[in-house]
Amino acid sequence: MNKKQFYPIPCGQTLPQNNIHAVSTSMPNLQDVIDYEEQTPEILEKITVAYPRFIVHPYLKKLANYLKQKYSVGDEYELILLSSQKAIKVVSNRYFIHNKFEFNEPFGVIKVVKGRQYQKVLKFIQHVGYNLSSRLAEDYLYKVGIINKIHIEELEDKNKAKNIVIETLGSAYKQPVENICLNPSGMNSIYCALKGIKNIQARNGRTILVQLGWLYLDTTNIVEHYFEESKVFHDVTNIDEFEEFLKKDGLKVSAIVTEIPTNPLLQTVDLERLKKLCNSYNIPIIVDSTFATPYNLDLNPFADIYVESLTKFACGNADVLMGAIILNKDSKISHISNEFFKYADEPYIKDIQRMALEIKDYKIRVKKISQNSLKLASYLENAPFIDKVFYCLSPDFKENYEKLMIDDNSLCGIISVTFKKDFQKVYDSLNFAKGPSLGTEFTLLMPYTYLAHYDLITSQNGREFLEKIKLPIELLRISVGTENIEDIIGEFEKINNI
Structure with missing residues (x-):
């Protein structure tokens, strides 16, 4: 079945390969990941280009x-x-x-x-x-003559580029272009949106920022470290606990920030119930829609503000760092866009030109990835070497996710799994690209907890906390690509022989 499309990529090679502007780097063995987290001299010689927010380019x-x-x-x-x-x-x-x-x-x-x-x-x-x-x-x-060549790549016309990106997002989210702001990264989009909320709501005595669900590590860091008052609810299924909190402090809450679905366990909150609660206390909902994409889910009835990392599915090639804030025109806060946009920086023109070229295929890319994800999830659910599959149509969250789907082929392109076999042997044996990031046209694996929360893995208290929030240490996050699905499945079939 396997047509040998996938092959080992040496440690430290950029992903995509031979691209100085790549945002990911190959970590083909689990020991590479451990060495990277422990910053050994040997690994630092190999890995010189990686996710730009984590390693200085x-x-x-x-x-x-x-x-x-x-x-x-x-x-x-x-x-x-x-x-x-x-x-x-x-x-x-x-x-x-x-x-x-x-x-x-x-x-x-x-x-x-x-x-x-x-x-x-x-x-x-x-x-x-x-x-x-x-x-x-x-x-x-x-x-200034420090380097003697420029990376050769295709770019959109600089006079058209920004309009292409903004108009594509406007069409996808069904929002006017004036409600969209580009940022130099997805995390900057989140930071600017939260900073705007803080400034607006502080005038009304609303100072508590609520995080709903176990979210991406840097979102969590912003919530916990850069806002004086915050409240974190790790379990998106426990809306009862959140409702009880609102009865006491609902009028102090500035906003809710959540992911649809969450990273990396693909959990979807009951947005209908959440929205009713938030309406009762006049609380805006900020949704990180990077995983869902506007082509999979219609979140307009629920989200007041969207933030998206365009680096992921919108780019599809892992070679541009960029984000966007999208204000819902039907939200009560959309008319004060300046509060959210004033902290934002305009991305560099060449980044916009590159993104403009890649975002043209955004919808086609997402639909192909969705098709592949549905077939891969079905295969993995029945594979004898799999312990558990986490994806957006998992039984516990299927109903919540299905309510939001644009059509029957709207599966988020991320699947997380745990194995019945030795994790290191499984990880090392697979020849997909392996490293940080997601949303690429090439299938990309990431040992999520090792890369995102290695500090928790290496302490007893940390491991106990991971167990408490039900985040497996040996979790493999799969960003499904656009390759032939039979080839993708064929590569996973190798695990049977371990």
Whole structure:
């Protein structure tokens, strides 16, 4: 059955391969993942390009070194490059950084002390997503002669690019283009939306931000670390607990933030009940729709604000970092869009040009992935080596998800599984691309808990917490690609021989 379409990709190779602007990197063995999390010198020599919010891109490192010389910055400092001057204010205000001189550059530059301060600021930028574009850094380095070539790629006309991206999203979400704002990353979209909510609702004494469900790690970090008051409900099935909380503090809640479905267990909250509760207390709902995509689910009756990581399914090729905020025109808060958009940075023009080219296939890509996902989930549910399958039509969440589907072929392109066989042997044996990110046209595997929550795996308290929230340590998240489904299934068939 297997036509040998899949082959091992060496550790540290970019995903997609041979692309300096890739947002993922190959980690073909579980030990590679462990070494990466423990930052061993050997792995850092191999992995130089990875998800840009987690590892500083090599072009940004080169540019920072060039600027240190240009501005005669002492060795006791490091330069951190940001998407704009606006981003400088956000970061500086957080860490009380006040540079003694101006960096005359068309992007953000801050000077921080080496060591602990540098690492703290990098972590903050990881969470809030004000990353400088690798394409901008590339153009700058080429112009000053530090590098001698530009990555060759197809780009949309710069005069048409932004309109193509915005209009495609407007059509998909059924929202006017003025209600859509692009950001330099998906996490920046979330941060800007939450920051806007905080400013608006604080005037009304609404200061508690509620996270519903176990969400992506950086969303959780923003909620817990950068908002003075927050409440987290890990179990999206327990709306009763949430309702009891509202009876006491409902008028203090600024917003609900959730994912539809959640990452990585693909759980869908009962949005109808949630919306009724939120209406009773006039609470807006912010939905991360990255997994669902607007081509799978109609969330307009429920979401006040959408945030989407365009890096995923909208891009499809894992080579652009970008996000979007979409305000629902039917929401009571849509008329105050400036509060949500004023913290946003315009992505670099070449990123928009690349995204404009790729987003044209967004709908076709999602529909093909949905078809493959339905067939793969059916296969995995009956495979003898599978322990449990988590997907959006899992029995516990099927009813909630089905209510939202646009058509019968609207399966989210993510499936998570646990195995009856040795996890490391299974992971190492599969020849799909393996690394962070999702939504790619090529099938992409990720040992989710190892990469997202390694700190919890390595402590007794952490492991107990993972057990409490029912997040398996040995969980494989599958981002289903557009390849021939028989070839995808054929690769998984290899597990029978382990």
